[in-house]
Amino acid sequence: MLKFSFKFFLVFTLLFFGVLFGMQQANDGIREMKGYDDPQFKGAFHLTAGQSGELEAALLGEDITSHDIREKQEKLEKMEAFNVFSSMGHKLGEGITALFQKLLDLI
Known part of the structure; x- marks a missing residue:
């Protein structure tokens, strides 16, 4: 199972x-077909250094921060x-437990 999980990951x-x-x-x-650089076209994944030296990430134009994840x-x-x-x-587990308890009580 561990080997399968590793391969899958x-x-x-x-x-x-x-x-x-x-x-x-x-x-x-x-961009190359258009012939000029348009600032509206952004990369799929973009990393930049922030003001305090932290890395800021953007995925598909959406900024990703640890604060968003925490929220x-x-x-x-x-x-x-x-x-x-x-x-x-x-509920299924409770039902099976109750069923076997009653069966054991009968025996």
């Missing part, structure tokens, strides 16, 4: 970066996201 990572690379190449090709995590925690499959699995 490796292939997923490789394909993900391949897609980003392809989008960047397509963007460069559009989303807090928002999800406040919502107390309800996972349907988790609750179904919990």
Whole structure:
């Protein structure tokens, strides 16, 4: 299982970066066909150094910051996201436990 998980993660990572690379190449090709540099065309993935020396990342024109990630995590925690499959699995487990308890009580 560990070997499969490692292979899956490796292939997923490789394909993900391949897609980003392809989008960047397509963007460069559009720029070359246009004949001039248009500031509206941005790269697929862009890293810049911030004012305080921190790296700032942008993916598909959207800025990515650790503050955004923290805010989303807090928002999800406040919502107390309800996972349907988790609750179904919990109820199924309780039902099977109760069934076997009754069977054992009969024996």
